[in-house]
Amino acid sequence: MQKKLTIGHSPCPNDTFIFHALTSGLVDWPGGLDLTLADVEELNGLAAEGALDVVKVSTAAAAGILDEYVLLRAGGAMGYGAGPVLVARQGRTLDSLDGGTVAIPGERTTANLIFGLCCRExxxxxxxxPMVFDRVMDAVRAGRADAGVVIHEGRFTFAERGLVRVLDLGAWWEAHTGLPIPLGAIAIRRSLGDDTARRMNEAIRRSLLYARAHPEAGREYIRQNAQELSGDVIRTHIETFVTDYSLDAGEAGAGAVARLLAEAGCRRPDIFIEL
Incomplete structure (x- = not known):
C-alpha cells in the first residue's frame, strides 16, 4: 500500500492555485497527502530539518538540503518580471542604504540572496x-528599517502603502544573467526513490493543468488562504508567478537554478530528478 506523504507549500495564490487539485483529491495520489501550509521561510526551515517528504522551498535554500532532497521540474515559481523588489520611503537610493538597516523576508530566501549579490556589486x-514577508512594508513605513525587500503580493502593492521602488531585484538578475529568476522550487526526499519522485512531478503537472482548465474549482480555496488580498491582486499574483516554467523548468529553468545555487556555493550536478 502506498504510504501517505507529508507535503508543504505556502498559502500564497500561486501555490494554492498549483496544488489545490492535488491536495484536495481532484488529482489522485495513492495513499493520500498530509498538507502543511506555512510561510516560505518556515518551509525552508522545515526542509532543513527534513520534516516533510515534499516541500516548496526558496531556490536559494535548496543549496543546503540537496543531500537529502532532489528538486522536481514542476511546481516551482520562476519567470521574467517576477522578482523581489527593494522598496523604501521617498528619497532613498541603493547607495544611500550603506550602513543602514534593510528588512528581508527571511535569511534563506532567494530574495535575500539576490539582494546580497546586488549589495556586493x-x-x-x-x-x-529578517522577518515574515508580510511585515516588511510596515517596518519600512514605521522607520524600523531604511528599506525592505518585498516578495509575493508586495511586488504589486508597495505603492499603495506609500513606498517607492529603489531597485527591481528580478530585473537586476535578468540583466546580469539573461535567465529567468528562479524564486522557488519543489523538493522531494531522495529516499523516496526515483519512481515516486517522477510520479509526484507528474501529479503536480496534472494539478496545474487542472487548475488552468477549471479555474473556478479552487477559486474559493485560493481566496480564503490569500487573506486580505483583492481579487485583482490574486489574479495578477497567479499570472506573474505561475508560468510555463511551473509545468516544466526546462533547459533554461534548470540553468537558472544551477546559476543561482552556484551563487549560494552549491555546484552539485544532481539538482533535479531525471525524467
Missing part, C-alpha cells in the same frame, strides 16, 4: 533584519 554593506 554596489560595494555597500547593510544590516539585514
Amino acid at each position: 554596489a560595494g555597500i554593506a547593510v544590516r539585514r533584519a
Whole structure:
C-alpha cells in the first residue's frame, strides 16, 4: 500500500492555485497527502530539518538540503518580471542604504540572496533584519528599517502603502544573467526513490493543468488562504508567478537554478530528478 506523504507549500495564490487539485483529491495520489501550509521561510526551515517528504522551498535554500532532497521540474515559481523588489520611503537610493538597516523576508530566501549579490556589486554593506514577508512594508513605513525587500503580493502593492521602488531585484538578475529568476522550487526526499519522485512531478503537472482548465474549482480555496488580498491582486499574483516554467523548468529553468545555487556555493550536478 502506498504510504501517505507529508507535503508543504505556502498559502500564497500561486501555490494554492498549483496544488489545490492535488491536495484536495481532484488529482489522485495513492495513499493520500498530509498538507502543511506555512510561510516560505518556515518551509525552508522545515526542509532543513527534513520534516516533510515534499516541500516548496526558496531556490536559494535548496543549496543546503540537496543531500537529502532532489528538486522536481514542476511546481516551482520562476519567470521574467517576477522578482523581489527593494522598496523604501521617498528619497532613498541603493547607495544611500550603506550602513543602514534593510528588512528581508527571511535569511534563506532567494530574495535575500539576490539582494546580497546586488549589495556586493554596489560595494555597500547593510544590516539585514529578517522577518515574515508580510511585515516588511510596515517596518519600512514605521522607520524600523531604511528599506525592505518585498516578495509575493508586495511586488504589486508597495505603492499603495506609500513606498517607492529603489531597485527591481528580478530585473537586476535578468540583466546580469539573461535567465529567468528562479524564486522557488519543489523538493522531494531522495529516499523516496526515483519512481515516486517522477510520479509526484507528474501529479503536480496534472494539478496545474487542472487548475488552468477549471479555474473556478479552487477559486474559493485560493481566496480564503490569500487573506486580505483583492481579487485583482490574486489574479495578477497567479499570472506573474505561475508560468510555463511551473509545468516544466526546462533547459533554461534548470540553468537558472544551477546559476543561482552556484551563487549560494552549491555546484552539485544532481539538482533535479531525471525524467
